[in-house]
Amino acid sequence: YKPKPVNWSLLGRDVQYMLRASNAFNSLKRQEDRLRYLAYYDPLTNLPNRRSFNEQLTRILKRAQRLNHSAALLFIDLDNFKRINDSIGHGRGDRLLVEIAKRLAGELREDDAINYFSDSNADDVDPRDRNTEIARLGGDEFTVVLSDVRDMRDVEGVAQRVIKTLSEPISLHSHNPVVTPSIGIAMYPQDGLDADSLVRNADTAMYAAKADGRACFRFYNEEMNARSVEQLKLEEDLREAMREGQLELRYQPQVDTLTGRVVSLEALVRWKHPIRGLISPGDFIPVAERTGQIIELGEWVLAEVARHCTYWETLGLVDFRVCVNISPLQFNQPNLVERVRHFLDTSGIDPARLELELTESAIMTDAKTNIDKLRQLNELGLDLAVDDFGTGYSSLSYLKRFPINTLKIDQSFVADMSSQDGVAIVDAIIVLAKTLNLRSIAEGIETRDQLRHLAAQHCDLMQGFFFARPLYPEDVPDALRTDYARDIADALRD
Structure with a gap:
């Protein structure tokens, strides 16, 4: 065996070539591993995809x-x-x-x-x-x-x-x-x-x-499959209902406990289906929220409220406020404040005429951000209410910082006032509202006993079938002239 002489002048280049080849191989291997990883794993969470x-x-x-x-x-x-x-x-x-x-x-x-x-x-x-x-x-x-x-x-x-x-x-x-x-x-x-x-x-x-x-x-x-088909049909029908004018507003009076006068109304959407008849909001509102139609529906409600308020004002009725429910999806639109400002400018309605009702869970989803949004809405001249209060997870520290005007006691608590726990919850919310200098309103009042207790505890406003069911717009003027002072006084004497 005769060894081949080493060409020292070429050795450096050979080593460099081998190093480059090795680096290229390693780079390709890393890319291959990365591609394999991305094929089976989510790069954001590192969970399987x-x-x-x-x-x-x-x-x-x-x-x-x-x-x-x-x-x-x-x-x-x-x-x-x-x-x-x-x-x-x-x-x-x-x-x-x-x-x-x-x-x-x-x-x-x-x-x-x-x-x-x-x-x-x-x-x-x-x-x-x-x-x-x-x-x-x-x-x-x-x-x-x-x-x-x-x-x-x-x-x-x-x-x-x-x-x-x-x-x-x-x-x-x-x-x-x-x-x-x-x-x-x-x-x-x-x-x-x-x-x-x-x-x-x-x-x-x-x-x-x-x-x-x-x-x-x-x-x-298996019943869920039938329900899914029904939900799809309801989605299609709701789109048609909004196009064809099948939706209507009703207004339920809210009574001042001290004076017995109707001082505000809650706007409620009703759907008269041409075949199925009256469809409950509990059935179609979740569909509207899931499909995003609630945005268009919410804007329609505001426009209708403005139209009705303008008409009632021509009749000399000026001492009232209308409460409009704002869905979580509406509330979390990045341009909500601009949309509301545009509505107020174009409709000409007095902002003091309106109160926006927001669910407790909606405003608490991102409390720190929502404080600023609520403040901007309040600065437009709108009153703000927390709807269904007590069913969510409000922190008292945040509640004190929210620029809200009204706490609305959920009707489930009013219905449970036959129990000591139910009474205790309602009383606590009324006391909390007074401590924070907020209006309190109880919804779902159906019995004289409920009325008596709430009036005795100085709940500010009351709403429910005991006073009136949701009314057609043309029946609202008479309701605004109705005096329930005697009903409240009689209940307190019982």
């Missing part, structure tokens, strides 16, 4: 079939995320999603084995090592797959834990939004034998949870 979820769910169902096990799919959607995202900004919205993912994974990791995989040959992984799979499908949709389910109560327990941990306020610097989840649950094998049907039915159950009030979970049942 839709592709990974679909593959995992298919394998889990195959394994469950082979081992004769049950499985559960939890389809999680964040309530009102779009309006929260628009309110706090998309950057903070992304950080909120990251925190939601951390909470979800952290909560379930406490006593569930969570593993993610994307290996196409992983069909035979021991199911005992992978009881729970979490994924983000996109947007504000997350899933949890539970394999080897032995008891439905275990599934309920997981759903309850998820709701509890995700519903805690999230600290994002100057914002503290509260995000609640609605969860639909589909069970294998009874609710679907394949991934597509299980996802479809869990999604249907999730919408049922939203329809039932949000921040809850619902198990799928």
Whole structure:
């Protein structure tokens, strides 16, 4: 063997070539790893993505079939995320999603084995090592797959834990939004034998949870499919109703406890369907909120209120106020203040004629930001009321800072005044309102006993069937001239 002489002049170039080749290889490998990661994982939350979820769910169902096990799919959607995202900004919205993912994974990791995989040959992984799979499908949709389910109560327990941990306020610097989840649950094998049907039915159950009030979970049942078809038809009919003028306003009087006079009215939307007759607001308002039609509906209500007020004023009626409900979706529009200002300018209505009613949960979703928005609305000359007070989660410290004028006691508390607890809650809200120098109004008054107690506790305003049902606009002038002082005095003497 005769060694080849080393060409020292070329050695440096050879080493440099090998180093460059090695670096290029490593760079390609990193890019390959990154692409593989992005193919199966969500880059924002680092949870498995839709592709990974679909593959995992298919394998889990195959394994469950082979081992004769049950499985559960939890389809999680964040309530009102779009309006929260628009309110706090998309950057903070992304950080909120990251925190939601951390909470979800952290909560379930406490006593569930969570593993993610994307290996196409992983069909035979021991199911005992992978009881729970979490994924983000996109947007504000997350899933949890539970394999080897032995008891439905275990599934309920997981759903309850998820709701509890995700519903805690999230600290994002100057914002503290509260995000609640609605969860639909589909069970294998009874609710679907394949991934597509299980996802479809869990999604249907999730919408049922939203329809039932949000921040809850619902198990799928076959009746939900019929309800989904009905909801789609209702959406189409509502769009037509708004085009064809099928919607009308009614006004329910609000009575001053001291004088017995009607001093304000609540505007309420009614839908007269040409075939189905009168459709309850409880049926179509959630549809309008879900589809975004509530924005157009809300603007129509304001325009109608302005038109009716102008007419009543021509009759010499000037001492009254109209309360208009503002939905959470309306309230969280970034340009809400500008829209309201434009309405006031173009309609010519006196701002003092209006009171905007906002739900407790809507203003508390991002309290720090909403304080400024409420202040701007108040500066336009509008009164502001917190509707359904006591059903949400108002912090007293925030309540003192909100530029509001009225606390409206939810009718569920008034209806429960036959119990000591119900009376205590109502009395506490009245005292709180007086302490904060706010008007108090109780809704849902139907009996003389309710009237007597509320009047004795000096609740400022009262509203309910005891005085009047919601009235047609043409009946409002007579109501504004009605005196209920004798009814109140008689009730106090009983």
